Amino acid sequence: MAFRFHDTLTGATRDFEPREPGVVRMYNCGPTVYSSPQIGNYRAWTFVDVLRRSLELGGYDVRQVMNLTDVGHLTLDEIESGEDKLEAASRIEGKTAWEIAQHYIDEFFEAVARLNFARADEYPRATDHIAEMIEIVEGLIASEHAYVTDAGNVYYDVSSFPAYGHLSKNKLEDLDAGARVGVLDEKRHPSDFALWKRDEKHQMQWDSPWGRGFPGWHIECSAMSRKYLGDELDIHTGGEDNVFPHHECEIAQSEGFTGKTFVRFWLHNRHLLVDGRKMSKSGGTAYSFEDVMARGYSARALRYLLLQTHYRLPMNFTWQALDAATSAVASLDVAVRGMVEDATAAGDAALSATCDRLDAAFLAALEDDLNVSAALASVHELKSLANKHGPFSASDAARVRATWERFDSVLGLDLLAxxxxxxxxxxxxxxxxxxxxxxxxxxVARDWGRADELRDELAARGIKLEDGADGVRWSRA
RNA sequence: GGCGGCAUGGCCAAGUGGUAAGGCAACGGAUUGCAAAUCCGUGAUCCCCGGUUCGAAUCCGGGUGCCGCCUCCA
Structure with a gap:
């Protein structure tokens, strides 16, 4: 197998080779659970799912971990205000931060199931890994990558890590120049970021060597990836907005702590636009998964739409495009369902070679930095072939079904089922x-007027009719 | 201000030097009592200007538009 992936750190598309042959250790940035994700988040996770399924089709054993960030992100504003997103949601919704987190975790897994995402091996929660985070913070302090302030807060000293900025192509001087002023004199450099915040009023708080408080935003990923996948990962994914600061900080933490190369391939997906513009809550375009379902679309159609655009290109979401995806999925269903198997049918000598060609083209497209758009051409060619073909012999039918299964193992549309x-x-x-x-x-009585009247009546009840050679079939819209 | 990305037919979208995959929609035809589904067929010279080249959507330069990051965000 010969996958090639674009790596954000090197900026190059390189041949993929995991550290251990045949095994891929992959860590994916998951949801922060203080609100409902919007469909752009689901684009990121659809990308992850297709990546994981493609690697498996390519023969790899994939060890996948996706984090659930259930502690509030500790950002500059939050250090100032003392209230993070979870605390804010807690205040607004009148529930505890723990209840908020659990609510959105449940909602996330509901969508995961409906979008048919293959389950990761682990979905670690940040709040279950405080000890592991403290261990790393202690190590970073010991190795002088981090320091404790008089107030009891711990910061990462970015000047101690020369590679800081390499992932995002930021220069420390530029970052410092743009840094906000007026606060946090306790930091040695404006770009130093928090590892631990001492705060005894915060709802979520734990004991630490630096007093009761809670961890910084970036440290949980360094801790959890290390616990479940080891010090060196093959792939780490996230949305493009995670490049800086989140992943930049993770590299500084993990490599500062272990002294090893943290990640071999950084894969970041571009954002989803709506009607060509950035999604916005105020503009009403930050649709959630539930919003889309509420409009009567299927999760399969949404999945198809989200996976059809190459992950490294901005994708434009429109309702018209979702309609198109709905039709495309329906046409695949028709083709799979419509295959007729007849034991007496003659074998098609060319069929096997055609399926082999489509199989190969499909995988080759995915190997090329996950070019799903190109891979879909093979899928639709098989659809067309199946529609045109007469009854299949038993072995031909099995061959075609095998190809559908291969395709669907990545598409995840449950076509055969x-x-x-x-x-x-x-x-x-x-x-x-x-x-x-x-x-x-x-x-039968050739009373067409009555027949059409009944069809209209059925249509009004959402029933669609198809008069086929083998009788009438009907389905609900 | 610093850094980066994109611009292909009505819509979505492949394609990084050799004369534009695929999907959806539309239109014409076949099929159908009429439809639906399916099949056959029809459409773009690739944002603009200039350059390199025998040859560019693909490379270079200059524009225009849109998007992202620069400590909330997939």
Whole structure:
């Protein structure tokens, strides 16, 4: 297998080789659980899911960890105000910070299931790993990468880590020049970032060598990735906004602590735009997963839409595009469901070679820095082939299904299962069936007026009819 | 102000030197009692200007527009 990925740190697209042959250790930035993620976040996680599934299709054993950040991000403003996002949500919603976190974690996993994301091996919560964070902070202090202030706060000394800024291509001088003024004289450099904040009034607080308080934002990822994947990761992902400061700080922490190269490949996805503009809460375009579902779209259509654009390109979300994705998924369902297998059918000599070619093209596209858009061309070519083909011999049908399975192992659209699934039952099924039968009777009697009237009536109830050679099939819109 | 990215037909979107994948929509045809689904067919010279080259959407220079990061954000 020959994957190539674009690495943010080196700025180059390089041949991918994990440290241990055949095994990929991957850490993904997950949700911060103080509010509902918007669909842009789901773009990031769809990318992660497709990446993980592609690596598995390519034969790798993937060890995947996605963090759940359930402590508030400790940022400059929050040091000043003493209130982080979780605390703010707690105040506004009238629940404890712990309740807020749990609520949004539950919501996240609901979406994970509906979007058919393969489950990571671990979803560690920051609040369960305070001891591991303290261990690293102590180590950083011992090695003089960090210092404790008179107030009992601990900061990372960025001047102690020459590579600080390499990931984001920032120069320390430029960062310092743009730094905000007026606060935090206790920091030695404006760019020093907090590892531990002493605060006995904070809802979430723990004992530490520096007094009761809570950890900084970046340290949990250094601690949890190390605990579950070791000191050296093959892949670390996140949205482009995480490049700085989050991942920049992680490198400083992890490498400052272990002295080893933290990550071999940094993969960052570009943001999702809405109608060509940045998503905005005030503009009403920061749609959540639930918002999209509430408009009647399927999670499968959203998944298809999110995965069809290359992850390193800005993607433009429009409702029209989601309509197109809905149609595209439906057409795949028709093709899979419509395959007819006939034991007496003659074998198609060319079929196997065609499937081999599509299989190879699909994987080759994914290997090329996860070019899903190009891979989809193979998927639709198989769709077209299946639609055009007459009855398949048993072995040909098996060959085509195997290709659908390979494709779907990455697409995650449950194509075969959806095609094979029995329709959901509803209370009025018998009633609908009676109307359908009545229409069939009218058609047999060549009473087209009555037949169309019944079809209109069914359509009004959301029923779509398809008159096929083997009878009428109906489905709910 | 510093750093970086993008601009391909109505919409979404591949394609980094050899004469533009794919999806959705639209239109014409086949099929259908009429539809639906499916099949066949139809459409772009790639933001603008200049340059390099036998040849550029692809390289270089200059514009225009949009997006991102510069301590909230996937």
């Amino acid at each position: 959806t095609a094979a699934a029995e329709p959901e039952t509803h209370a009025d099924d018998a009633e609908i069936q009676a109307l359908v039968d009545a229409r069939t009777a009218a058609r």
